[in-house]
Amino acid sequence: MADVTDRCGQSPLKEPAYLNDKQQLVLVCQLPSIISTVSNSNPSQPRLQRCVSSSNLGWELCPHHSIHMPSSIPPRHLNTRLIQSHLFRIPKTCCQHRFCATNTQPTQAPSTRPTMSLSISKNPAPWRKLLESHLEQTKSYDFTIATVGYDSKGNPVPRVRTCGFRGFFPELELHPSGQEDMDQQVEGGGNPGLFESDILTFTTDVRMEKLDQLESTGNYIEAMFWLKEVMVQWRIKGKAYSIGSPDPESGSEFGLRPELFEALRVKENYRGGSSGDANKWTWEKAITKYFANHSPVMRGSFRNPPPGQPRSQLPSNADLRLGQKVTNLQDPIARENFRVVLILPEEVESLDLTDLDDVRRRKWTLGPDGKWEEIEIWP
Numbered sequence: 355m356a357d358v359t360d361r362c363g364q365s366p367l368k369e370p371a372y373l374n375d376k377q378q379l380v381l382v383c384q385l386p387s388i389i390s391t392v393s394n395s396n397p398s399q400p401r402l403q404r405c406v407s408s409s410n411l412g413w414e415l416c417p418h419h420s421i422h423m424p425s426s427i428p429p430r431h432l433n434t435r436l437i438q439s440h441l442f443r444i445p446k447t448c449c450q451h452r453f454c455a456t457n458t459q460p461t462q463a464p465s466t467r468p469t470m471s472l473s474i475s476k477n478p479a480p481w482r483k484l485l486e487s488h489l490e491q492t493k494s495y496d497f498t499i500a501t502v503g504y505d506s507k508g509n510p511v512p513r514v515r516t517c518g519f520r521g522f523f524p525e526l527e528l529h530p531s532g533q534e535d536m537d538q539q540v541e542g543g544g545n546p547g548l549f550e551s552d553i554l555t556f557t558t559d560v561r562m563e564k565l566d567q568l569e570s571t572g573n574y575i576e577a578m579f580w581l582k583e584v585m586v587q588w589r590i591k592g593k594a595y596s597i598g599s600p601d602p603e604s605g606s607e608f609g610l611r612p613e614l615f616e617a618l619r620v621k622e623n624y625r626g627g628s629s630g631d632a633n634k635w636t637w638e639k640a641i642t643k644y645f646a647n648h649s650p651v652m653r654g655s656f657r658n659p660p661p662g663q664p665r666s667q668l669p670s671n672a673d674l675r676l677g678q679k680v681t682n683l684q685d686p687i688a689r690e691n692f693r694v695v696l697i698l699p700e701e702v703e704s705l706d707l708t709d710l711d712d713v714r715r716r717k718w719t720l721g722p723d724g725k726w727e728e729i730e731i732w733p
């Protein structure tokens with residue numbers, strides 16, 4: 355724990371923080387409702403900078419800028435990613451300062467992110483093939499995503515929206531033009547296709563609200579498909595994590611990828627090639643493939659003005675406009691905002707309405723031993 359003084363130099367605040375193995379500051383939570391901060395050297399994309407342990411005077415905040423976190427978010431739910439997402443909303447400024455806090459006190463804290471003990475099963479989930487076969491008979495791959503948010507009084511409230519299902523991580527069949535972009539712009543045309551998992555995916559813009567909501571409520575999520583063609587509803591409850599930050603060594607992605615990697619298994623029928631294929635696999639290529647899976651105009655949507663902000667408020671950054679087409683898979687602005695969300699299922703339920711005289715409802719639950727248990731329940 356390190357002392358943090360707020361912008362006005364008032365009450366010293368206790369700020370949980372630790373240094374990662376690169377001696378970079380990682381802020382964890384419990385920030386005040388007003389924190390001081392600054393834009394970085396690229397004012398169009400301000401973000402929380404990292405700092406390095408130096409002398410021993412405590413944490414000092416830059417007096418030049420402040421950011422107001424919504425008071426609806428209880429302080430205990432504030433964390434680095436939430437703060438980062440709000441920093442993105444700071445308008446372009448003349449500020450050239452780099453970081454708000456200087457660590458002047460060596461932090462006695464863990465050198466790695468605390469493990470999150472994700473609920474993971476290496477074995478193929480028993481519901482997976484059935485869900486896949488239902489999806490294959492379906493026209494639309496959209497599903498409903500529910501998270502928990504907070505209303506203006508700080509009460510937890512449900513939030514739902516439609517998102518496009520992007521298959522099970524990291525498998526993705528690209529449109530020929532997307533594959534062409536991968537072939538031209540990514541080493542080897544992408545990853546060898548040796549891994550599969552039971553992780554469901556969708557993509558999103560980091561500036562939208564759902565990621566903040568996930569982070570501030572323990573990453574709990576529910577995804578729901580109503581597959582009318584087969585008359586079956588699927589509900590997937592679990593936890594979700596986003597990947598794709600240009601700086602995965604800080605913020606919410608810090609330390610996450612190795613843990614997620616545990617959920618990947620080599621495909622049973624993988625006929626790829628050399629044993630070295632696993633070494634050629636990278637997270638960066640996997641994420642880029644999801645970006646390539648969008649048409650140029652959809653990729654351009656990640657350069658839209660800030661989602662959810664009043665349309666009357668023109669973005670000060672002229673690069674943020676509607677209707678742009680992006681062909682560069684590494685477009686810095688679009689990729690700053692683009693994220694792949696991974697849903698790790700913990701409980702899956704199907705409700706089969708094919709025969710209304712005999713409606714069938716099945717539930718699969720992932721146990722702490724990583725094994726799925728199935729039970730048929732009354733509808």
Ligand SMILES: Cc1cc2nc3c(=O)[nH]c(=O)nc-3n(C[C@H](O)[C@H](O)[C@H](O)COP(=O)(O)O)c2cc1C
Pocket residue numbers: 496513514515516517518519556557558559562563564565662
């Ligand atoms: C058919 C359809 C597909 C959509 N697909 C996505 C998607 O894949 N990812 C996404 O973030 N939003 C998608 N949206 C927009 C969301 O429904 C929602 O408006 C947006 O994500 C902002 O939500 P939030 O602020 O609660 O995060 C889609 C909307 C529709 C109608």
